[in-house]
Amino acid sequence: QVQLVQSGAEVKKPGASVKVSCKTSGSTFTNYYMHWVRQTPGQGLEWMGVISPSGDSTTYEQNFQGRITMTRDTSTSTDYMELSTLRSEDTAVYYCAALSPGHYYFDYWGQGSLVTVSS
Amino acid sequence: QSALTQPRSVSGSPGQSVTISCTGTSSDVGGYNYVSWYQKHPGKAPKLMIYDVIKRPSGVPDRFSGSKSGNTASLTISGLQPEDEADYYCCSYAGNFRRVFGGGTKVTVL
Numbered sequence: 467q468v469q470l471v472q473s474g475a476e477v478k479k480p481g482a483s484v485k486v487s488c489k490t491s492g493s494t495f496t497n498y499y500m501h502w503v504r505q506t507p508g509q510g511l512e513w514m515g516v517i518s519p520s521g522d523s524t525t526y527e528q529n530f531q532g533r534i535t536m537t538r539d540t541s542t543s544t545d546y547m548e549l550s551t552l553r554s555e556d557t558a559v560y561y562c563a564a565l566s567p568g569h570y571y572f573d574y575w576g577q578g579s580l581v582t583v584s585s
Numbered sequence: 586q587s588a589l590t591q592p593r594s595v596s597g598s599p600g601q602s603v604t605i606s607c608t609g610t611s612s613d614v615g616g617y618n619y620v621s622w623y624q625k626h627p628g629k630a631p632k633l634m635i636y637d638v639i640k641r642p643s644g645v646p647d648r649f650s651g652s653k654s655g656n657t658a659s660l661t662i663s664g665l666q667p668e669d670e671a672d673y674y675c676c677s678y679a680g681n682f683r684r685v686f687g688g689g690t691k692v693t694v695l
Contacts, residue, residue, distance in 0.1 A: 510686060510688045513683070525681060571619075572621070576630065
């Protein structure tokens with residue numbers, strides 16, 4: 467059974483950066499594309515971007531271009547999403563979501579990581 | 586990329602049917618048969634309910650069904666149950682690995 471386990475909650479000041487991790491277990495790590503999705507308080511889900519199974523390709527939502535970096539460490543089966551220049555509007559629960567090649571839907575989700583941006 | 590348009594809320598009594606629409610453009614919903622629907626309870630991760638417009642994962646009750654016409658996809662819950670009360674989100678492939686979500690619909694069981 468595939469499991470995605472994310473890092474814990476974080477509190478950051480405006481202008482700082484946050485790096486959220488997502489560790490895959492139960493299956494071959496390099497089988498999956500890893501997407502990141504966030505939910506701001508009282509709002510809906512927002513797609514942020516995706517990293518390829520090999521980690522050599524990323525696609526980001528235009529709204530986050532220049533502020534977001536997705537990486538993966540195949541030695542530890544861990545994905546990372548770093549968001550910089552944080553503002554209060556980035557307060558949200560961030561999810562990683564795995565997608566198998568050939569699938570166009572999210573097969574597995576992490577439990578979510580709350581990031582609070584506050585001075 | 587603009588969010589897909591969903592009604593903010595729908596409601597129905599137990600046993601009734603409700604339908605949630607999800608309207609996009611020819612660049613997303615209308616351009617691909619890759620719309621999925623997710624059920625979300627507060628504090629929980631989303632759960633896949635429908636994929637590829639009409640397909641239902643194993644374990645999802647058959648009262649959930651999906652369809653699409655043009656740029657609008659729909660999720661129908663037939664025979665509404667109290668446990669169906671949740672937020673529902675549509676998601677479409679939008680080309681070049683991109684995805685776009687709908688704004689979400691709150692389903693209330695009266």
